[in-house]
Amino acid sequence: MVLTGADPADDAHILIAAEKSTVESVSFLVRYGSGLVCAALPGSACDRLELAPMIGADRNRANTEYTVSIDATGSGTGISAADRARTLRMLADSSSAVGDFTRPGHVLPARTAPGGVLDRRGPAEAAVDLATVAGLRRAGAFTALVSEDDQTLIAETAEAERFADAHDVAVVSLEDVVAYRRTMESHVRTQFAVVRNSDYGHIHCVGYRSDVSGVEYVAYSIDSSPSATTPLVCFEQEVDPAPHLSTGVATASLAAVADNGYGTVIVARRNDGRASTADIRADLAEIVRDCGYRSPFLRNFPAVERPLTLHLNGSISNPVAVPDSVIDATGAQIELGCAAYDELLGQIGATHFQTA
Incomplete structure (x- = not known):
């Protein structure tokens, strides 16, 4: 689905559930996104897999706590859509262990805030919260949606909504995710x-x-x-x-x-x-x-x-x-x-x- 920001001028992102990652869905992220495929994971999963924080990452500027990049072992070069889809599925698998991944790689994990979007209004938190709401494993994938009007920019809300309509995918705002959680919890x-x-x-x-x-x-x-x-x-x-x-x-x-x-x-x-x-x-x-x-x-x-x-x-x-x-x-x-x-x-x- 397409996620829009809390403000119309905020960046839009494309989200998928990590456990449902396929060659087609990851190709979609790469084709219309920035090319950088990020994995959203709770802190407990990052700790279990020993995903250390990215050294020198400016968390305040990015509003996301990135870790070292990874690939699933035995997945070729790691950069293909098939390889990255496998890496995402393995990240969502609670039986995966530290040795199942190599570092650095072509998928960039992001450690989410403990309270999800209620703690931090970010795409990583929304991806995990939406996967949880859907009854899936608490892991997602996301990338920034590149503007088709100006490919040096990230799409804002109005363009993101047109994109979602053109590609027949759902669109939801960060504040909608917040509102749903506050309604149900x-x-x-x-x-x-x-x-x-x-x-x-x-x-x-x-x-x-x-x-x-x-x-x-x-x-x-x-x-x-x-x-x-x-x-x-x-x-x-x-x-x-x-x-x-x-x-x-x-x-x-x-x-x-x-x-x-x-x-x-x-x-x-x-x-x-x-x-x-x-x-x-x-x-x-x-x-x-x-x-x-x-x-x-x-x-x-x-x-x-x-x-x-x-x-x-x-x-x-x-x-x-x-x-x-x-x-x-x-x-x-x-x-x-x-x-x-x-x-x-x-x-x-x-x-x-x-x-x-």
């Missing part, structure tokens, strides 16, 4: 749960921590009349480094939820600012889902984009609603532009979030 952990009395009655307080973004959250839930109304969920961010001396933290949102009679205020604790907006969106979606809300009003949430709408959709067997828009701090609607997912949701009979 749990990455927000409960830290505590207590009940507190307040001016608004009993408030259920639940602390969370995301193992992706590292951000901590506290959810304050009020359910004085849950059967009489649609839940209201408000988002607040802690900005005071010493909030315990402050007054009025999330007071307006708590009052709004109390007036609504049912809902939650989610407060993101102060953090170092390194968490991406996309990761925070996915964290919030997981907390909303953990609260058990099917079609809440959303207020003051970050602009909801396609990955988060997919996350909020839950599972097809028990679909929850997906928003057309959300409400920002001023009460204005933020349109989403999620036609592709709206079409999918229509096919499975999902409904939409309501807006305040």
Whole structure:
């Protein structure tokens, strides 16, 4: 398949599952790619095969942790499509040993981040994650897709999508892979749960921590009349480094939820600012889902984009609603532009979030 970047200007890549490598598929990579065939492997496989880091590799610049290049033993010169396909299949085989490969060679392994695309948005991580999702061995192969318009450049998203259509192969973005994993996996952990009395009655307080973004959250839930109304969920961010001396933290949102009679205020604790907006969106979606809300009003949430709408959709067997828009701090609607997912949701009979 063709993998596009998180940004339209990012480089595009061609991916295959390593265990499915054939003469034809590797020839395809070489014909339309840069000629450099890379193998994506988890760290455990690199350690088992004693694939040492490439000396002098600039990992920060390449955003990929390459190892020494290799060939499978007994595979001719190692450079032919047949030889490289065999090398890739052997890399995917858990029974392969250190002595089954020679160094240097014509396949360049890349050590993936432990958390896959959730740790590092790269083609190697996407290749391993997609192979895992497909139920295959955790190994992939990839190469940069060379632009047909200017062969001194790597193709960007628009050209990559045209290429995929012309060659009848799937196309997926890095953010789609991230969104799928955040949808299907749990990455927000409960830290505590207590009940507190307040001016608004009993408030259920639940602390969370995301193992992706590292951000901590506290959810304050009020359910004085849950059967009489649609839940209201408000988002607040802690900005005071010493909030315990402050007054009025999330007071307006708590009052709004109390007036609504049912809902939650989610407060993101102060953090170092390194968490991406996309990761925070996915964290919030997981907390909303953990609260058990099917079609809440959303207020003051970050602009909801396609990955988060997919996350909020839950599972097809028990679909929850997906928003057309959300409400920002001023009460204005933020349109989403999620036609592709709206079409999918229509096919499975999902409904939409309501807006305040």
